[in-house]
Amino acid sequence: MLLALAVVAGFALIASSSRFGNALADSAGYWTIARNSLFVFGMQLGVPLLAGTATAAALAPEKLPFWAVYAATVGAASLGWVLGVLGSLVVWRG
Numbered sequence: 085m086l087l088a089l090a091v092v093a094g095f096a097l098i099a100s101s102s103r104f105g106n107a108l109a110d111s112a113g114y115w116t117i118a119r120n121s122l123f124v125f126g127m128q129l130g131v132p133l134l135a136g137t138a139t140a141a142a143l144a145p146e147k148l149p150f151w152a153v154y155a156a157t158v159g160a161a162s163l164g165w166v167l168g169v170l171g172s173l174v175v176w177r178g
Contacts, residue, residue: 085137089130096125123175127168135164 100118102109109117139160143153 085133088133092125092129092133093122096121099125124172127172127175128165129168131168131171132161132164136161 097118098104100106100109100114100121102114106117136157140153140157143156145153148156
């Protein structure tokens with residue numbers, strides 16, 4: 085899970101760079117764009133990742149059938165994504 089979160093953070097930092105096509109990094113500054121990018125990537129990719137991982141760990145396949153663990157994990161990740169998108173919109177809109 086930590087490796088996956090590190091990959092998400094790495095992609096956010098790469099997406100913030102003018103070297104990789106971000107035109108705003110030159111005018112607004114790299115760290116401003118990187119901070120905002122880390123927030124958005126974290127909310128929209130990190131929250132579902134954490135929700136799905138926590139659900140799969142809590143509902144170990146030894147306790148429930150595989151399909152039930154899978155369905156609960158997909159549901160938790162989907163709900164985490166929706167909450168991440170709505171949370172990032174609330175923060176951006178003020």
